[in-house]
Amino acid sequence: MEAIAALHNRVSQSALVAPAPAGAILDNIKRAALRAADHAMLRPWRFLVIEGEGRHCLGELFVRAREATEGGLSDRERERTLGRPLRAPLLIAAIAACRTNTKVPEIEQLLSAGAAMQNMLNAAYAEGVGAMWRTGDFAYDPVVKAGLGVGDAEHIVGFLYLGTVGEPRPPQMPPDPAQFFVSWGNDR
Numbered sequence: 267m268e269a270i271a272a273l274h275n276r277v278s279q280s281a282l283v284a285p286a287p288a289g290a291i292l293d294n295i296k297r298a299a300l301r302a303a304d305h306a307m308l309r310p311w312r313f314l315v316i317e318g319e320g321r322h323c324l325g326e327l328f329v330r331a332r333e334a335t336e337g338g339l340s341d342r343e344r345e346r347t348l349g350r351p352l353r354a355p356l357l358i359a360a361i362a363a364c365r366t367n368t369k370v371p372e373i374e375q376l377l378s379a380g381a382a383m384q385n386m387l388n389a390a391y392a393e394g395v396g397a398m399w400r401t402g403d404f405a406y407d408p409v410v411k412a413g414l415g416v417g418d419a420e421h422i423v424g425f426l427y428l429g430t431v432g433e434p435r436p437p438q439m440p441p442d443p444a445q446f447f448v449s450w451g452n453d454r
């Protein structure tokens with residue numbers, strides 16, 4: 267797909283089924299992440315690819331996280347939570363690996379990790395792969411962070427759910443640029 271068409275039309279897809287992207291298509295999605303704007307070339311990101319049994323392990327981690335904050339879960343809530351990572355055949359957890367740098371504050375490193383995520387969303391759309399960026403409470407939960415090996419100076423910017431589009435969302439009406447872009451400084 268032409269780049270501009272992908273950028274203008276990308277939508278998230280929540281109903282994702284097997285097969286997961288693989289091979290050259292998955293590689294294209296990963297490479298797009300690595301072209302995120304990045305002040306001082308810090309490469310302040312890393313990614314965990316979670317599929318197969320890994321999704322079940324993540325579901326168990328989500329249950330442990332909820333139990334730590336809420337106490338015991340009902341069977342229904344436990345099943346629901348275990349099923350969260352099963353909403354797509356492949357997940358990529360994007361982690362902002364922030365480091366101390368005199369020129370590049372943490373917020374810029376977080377933004378760069380977010381840009382990596384958006385690049386993957388755009389690449390997935392261009393490749394015809396369904397994708398959705400999710401955080402929920404889990405991305406910020408200390409039990410989840412510890413279980414995924416996320417360090418003290420790191421942040422989970424989200425979980426990218428990837429798969430084949432099951433039930434496609436209808437195309438979205440693009441917002442009018444005039445509502446968001448205004449001319450500044452030329453009216454003196």
Ligand SMILES: Cc1cc2nc3c(=O)[nH]c(=O)nc-3n(C[C@H](O)[C@H](O)[C@H](O)COP(=O)(O)O)c2cc1C
Binds near residue numbers: 279398399438
């Ligand atoms: C940082 C971030 C976290 C998000 N977390 C969630 C989430 O946990 N659950 C959810 O339903 N949507 C979440 N979203 C929103 C969806 O990814 C998506 O952008 C939204 O449904 C709008 O669809 P669109 O991307 O097609 O415009 C998140 C978006 C961002 C940027």
